[in-house]
Amino acid sequence: MAGKKKIYAVKRGRSTGLFNSWPDCQKQVAGFPGAVYKGFATAAEAMRWLSGVSNAEEKAYARQKAQPRAARSAAAPKRTAARPSAAASAEDADYILYTDGSCLRNPNGPGGWAAVITDVRTGAVTELSDGEHSTTNNRMELSAAIAGLSAIGQPSKIALYTDSQYLRRAFVNRWLVNWKRRGWKKADGNPVLNQDLWMQLDALYSRHQVQFHWVKGHVGIEQNERCDQLAKAAAMAHR
Numbered sequence: 001m002a003g004k005k006k007i008y009a010v011k012r013g014r015s016t017g018l019f020n021s022w023p024d025c026q027k028q029v030a031g032f033p034g035a036v037y038k039g040f041a042t043a044a045e046a047m048r049w050l051s052g053v054s055n056a057e058e059k060a061y062a063r064q065k066a067q068p069r070a071a072r073s074a075a076a077p078k079r080t081a082a083r084p085s086a087a088a089s090a091e092d093a094d095y096i097l098y099t100d101g102s103c104l105r106n107p108n109g110p111g112g113w114a115a116v117i118t119d120v121r122t123g124a125v126t127e128l129s130d131g132e133h134s135t136t137n138n139r140m141e142l143s144a145a146i147a148g149l150s151a152i153g154q155p156s157k158i159a160l161y162t163d164s165q166y167l168r169r170a171f172v173n174r175w176l177v178n179w180k181r182r183g184w185k186k187a188d189g190n191p192v193l194n195q196d197l198w199m200q201l202d203a204l205y206s207r208h209q210v211q212f213h214w215v216k217g218h219v220g221i222e223q224n225e226r227c228d229q230l231a232k233a234a235a236m237a238h239r
Helices: 022-029 043-050 055-066 069-074 137-151 165-172 175-181 195-207 222-237
Strands: 007-012 017-019 036-040 095-103 109-119 125-135 157-162 209-214
Touching: 007 022, 007 043, 017 022, 017 043, 022 036, 036 043, 095 137, 095 222, 109 137, 109 222, 125 137, 125 222, 137 157, 137 165, 137 195, 137 222, 165 175, 165 195, 165 209, 175 195
Parallel strands: 095 157, 157 209
Antiparallel strands: 007 017, 007 036, 095 109, 109 125
C-alpha cells in the first residue's frame, strides 16, 4: 500500500514555500548552503512550521485539537501561543494563491491567465484559467489575480505569489494608493493603464488580507510552473 503523500515546506532554500512532491522540494534545497526544510502530512501543519511555530507548540496545538469541544472551551483562558496571531507571520495564511498571465503577442495578441489556489486547512487545490483574443500581458497578470481572489468568497488571509512585479509593486510600493489620490493619474499626469482591472483588484484587496510575494518565473516552482502552463494553454485556445 502506497504511503500517504507528503507536503514539503522549505523555510530556507532557492525558493521558499510549500511543494507537493520531493523532487520539487529537492530542487530548492539540494546544494543550497544551510537549507531548512521538512515534510508534513498536511498543508496546515506545513504552514504552521513555516510560520515559526516550535515543535512543542505544534504538539500543544495537536493536543488541543484532540480534546472535546467543551474541554477546549473550558481551557480557552489558558491558551498557549501555538498558533500565530494574524500579524505574526507573512505565511500565516488561509489560502496560498499563485497567479500568472501570458500573451502570445504583446500587445494586442491572444492571451491567457491562470490561478492555482491551495486551501491551507484541507490541502485542496483549485485551478482556474481563461483568456482573451486581444489583450496584453499585464492585463492577463491582473486578470489572474482578480479571478483567484474572487474565487475565495469569504474574507481570508491570502499569500499571493506572482512573478509580475507590475502587480506586486502596485500594492507593496503603494502605487495604487497614489493613483487613486491623483484621480487615477500617474505621477507624470497620464491616465493609469488598466484602470478597470485595478479598480476590481482594489475592491478585492480591501475584502481580504493579502500578502504579496514575488517569485522568479521558470525556475521549477511547481505552482508557478503550473500557472504558466495553464495560462499559455488558455492563450493558445484564444488564437
